[in-house]
Amino acid sequence: MxxxxxxxxxxxxxxxxxxxxxxxxxxxxxxxxxxxxxxxxxxxxxxxxxxxxxxxxxxxxxxxxxxxxxxxxxxxxxxxxxxxxxxxxxxxxxxxxxxxxxxxxxxxxxxxxxxxxxxxxxxxxxxxxxxxxxxxxxxxxxxxxxxxxxxxxxxxxxxxxxxxxxxxxxxxxxxxxxxxxxxxxxxxxxxxxxxxxxxxxxxxxxxxxxxxxxxxxxxxxxxxxxxxNHGGLVEGGPEFAHAPEPDDDEELRAVVGRVHGPDGHGTQAVLTLVGPDGNQVGREETDHEGRYRLHAPSPGVFTLLCLPVDGPPRVATVALESGTTVYDVKSTHALDA
Incomplete structure (x- = not known):
């Protein structure tokens, strides 16, 4: 890749x-x-x-x-x-x-x-x-x-x-x-x-x-x-291309949260949402405070992969039906489930 x-x-x-x-x-x-x-x-x-x-x-x-x-x-x-x-x-x-x-x-x-x-x-x-x-x-x-x-x-x-x-x-x-x-x-x-x-x-x-x-x-x-990219030496964080806008059904089914670093504060990371069939359905980079939002195309149990910039990778399992599911990724364990 x-x-x-x-x-x-x-x-x-x-x-x-x-x-x-x-x-x-x-x-x-x-x-x-x-x-x-x-x-x-x-x-x-x-x-x-x-x-x-x-x-x-x-x-x-x-x-x-x-x-x-x-x-x-x-x-x-x-x-x-x-x-x-x-x-x-x-x-x-x-x-x-x-x-x-x-x-x-x-x-x-x-x-x-x-x-x-x-x-x-x-x-x-x-x-x-x-x-x-x-x-x-x-x-x-x-x-x-x-x-x-x-x-x-x-x-x-x-x-x-x-x-x-x-x-x-x-x-x-x-x-x-x-x-x-x-x-x-x-x-x-x-x-x-x-x-x-x-x-x-x-x-x-x-x-x-x-x-x-x-x-x-x-x-x-x-x-x-x-x-x-925000043209200064002070302002601006990683700003990747915007993902396609989700349809109405996807908008109602999302996992949101924050990635916490070893100090307990928000940290930047790349998160990937993998569907029940093993295929990637979403990928997002957090903002500078560690916040993220990923949408799912259908209900099911998904795997959330997190790659922080200052810690080990983490994996979590989240069940998404409808509405918004809140999941904060902690830094205390390499595997969160």
């Missing part, structure tokens, strides 16, 4: 952000691939395989290369998550994404300064380690930021799941669909890596400029997304 199953006010522009960042990941992987014995800055699956191969062959010195990338990515992922979380205490998630991407750009600039500054032959090992660990940290920050794009997050530097969901969605018997954003990201990461390889062969000194430029473009696009 793509992060754009419930697009907001500027879905194409927000989609462009993810495509540009995916290109940045591919371009940076090309840099680190040539800089440090074919290690990737963003593709941790490949680095884990390389680590296992080196351990299996007894190449203990070789494990340092993959460990630099994996360690840098973990540190960047943790830092990006903390930064985004702190911003989201006061500002909408769009601003959190923009701030995290700005941190990523600053990190890439610092790594680039060290990369170009360490030109002495005696510092080449340190130079390579700086590029791989620093580049991986930047990709970790980017991954943390893109967790907030769309209800399910939108990966830009680990695309195995994207390929799986894209292909499965196209051939699904129940309701096949085409996900253009996933297709673009799959293609663009390969194209950007190829472009990085071409630049490396013809103008090695300029290879690093490509991912930095792409991240800068993504930040500018994200700033535009923020302005289009």
């Amino acid at each position: 793509s992060g754009f199953d419930r697009p907001e006010a500027a879905p194409r522009l927000l989609g462009a952000v993810t495509v540009v960042l995916t290109a940045a990941a591919g371009a940076l992987d090309a840099v680190t691939f040539f800089a440090f014995n074919e290690v990737f800055a963003s593709t941790m699956t490949g680095n884990l395989v390389l680590l296992g191969l080196d351990v299996g062959r007894g190449n203990w010195l070789g494990t340092a290369e993959a460990l630099c990338a994996i360690g840098g990515y973990v540190v960047g992922l943790a830092a990006g998550t903390v930064v985004a979380g702190l911003v989201m205490r006061r500002l909408p998630w769009r601003n959190a994404v923009g701030v995290a991407l700005t941190v990523e750009l600053a990190l890439l600039v610092l790594v680039g300064a060290g990369w170009y500054g360490l030109s002495d032959p005696d510092t080449q090992t340190m130079r390579a380690i700086l590029m791989v660990a620093g580049g991986a940290a930047a990709m970790g920050v980017q991954a943390a930021a893109l967790r907030y794009v769309g209800p399910t997050g939108t990966p830009t530097n680990f695309l195995t799941g994207t390929v799986t969901n894209w292909v499965s969605a196209m051939v699904e018997l129940h309701k096949p669909r085409w996900d253009g954003n996933s297709a673009l990201r799959i293609v663009v990461i390969a194209v950007a890596a190829g472009a990085g390889a071409v630049i490396q062969l013809n103008a090695p000194a300029l290879t690093y400029a490509l991912p930095v430029l792409l991240v800068l473009i993504a930040i500018l696009l994200m700033a535009r997304v923020t302005r289009l």
Whole structure:
């Protein structure tokens, strides 16, 4: 499932952000691939395989290369998550994404300064380690930021799941669909890596400029997304496209309530209502105070799935006949029934 199953006010522009960042990941992987014995800055699956191969062959010195990338990515992922979380205490998630991407750009600039500054032959090992660990940290920050794009997050530097969901969605018997954003990201990461390889062969000194430029473009696009959605740095929360208006019968049958976070206050979440037959019949994002409203097309016993932004998923069973059923989702248990 793509992060754009419930697009907001500027879905194409927000989609462009993810495509540009995916290109940045591919371009940076090309840099680190040539800089440090074919290690990737963003593709941790490949680095884990390389680590296992080196351990299996007894190449203990070789494990340092993959460990630099994996360690840098973990540190960047943790830092990006903390930064985004702190911003989201006061500002909408769009601003959190923009701030995290700005941190990523600053990190890439610092790594680039060290990369170009360490030109002495005696510092080449340190130079390579700086590029791989620093580049991986930047990709970790980017991954943390893109967790907030769309209800399910939108990966830009680990695309195995994207390929799986894209292909499965196209051939699904129940309701096949085409996900253009996933297709673009799959293609663009390969194209950007190829472009990085071409630049490396013809103008090695300029290879690093490509991912930095792409991240800068993504930040500018994200700033535009923020302005289009309530246009300020203070106002506005996640605002997804409005669901179709329910008919009169559905209007009389609804479940409403509030999602409570660990502190007892309302928290943002994505809720899905699943019918007795196992099919999704409604999906809604809460407002900034945790309130939600979902309509059912017919009477029955429904499953309510809740994915809060600051807690574990929760599941509840609700019986809907007619009228409005009130159900508040608490944070005390992972399973509410």
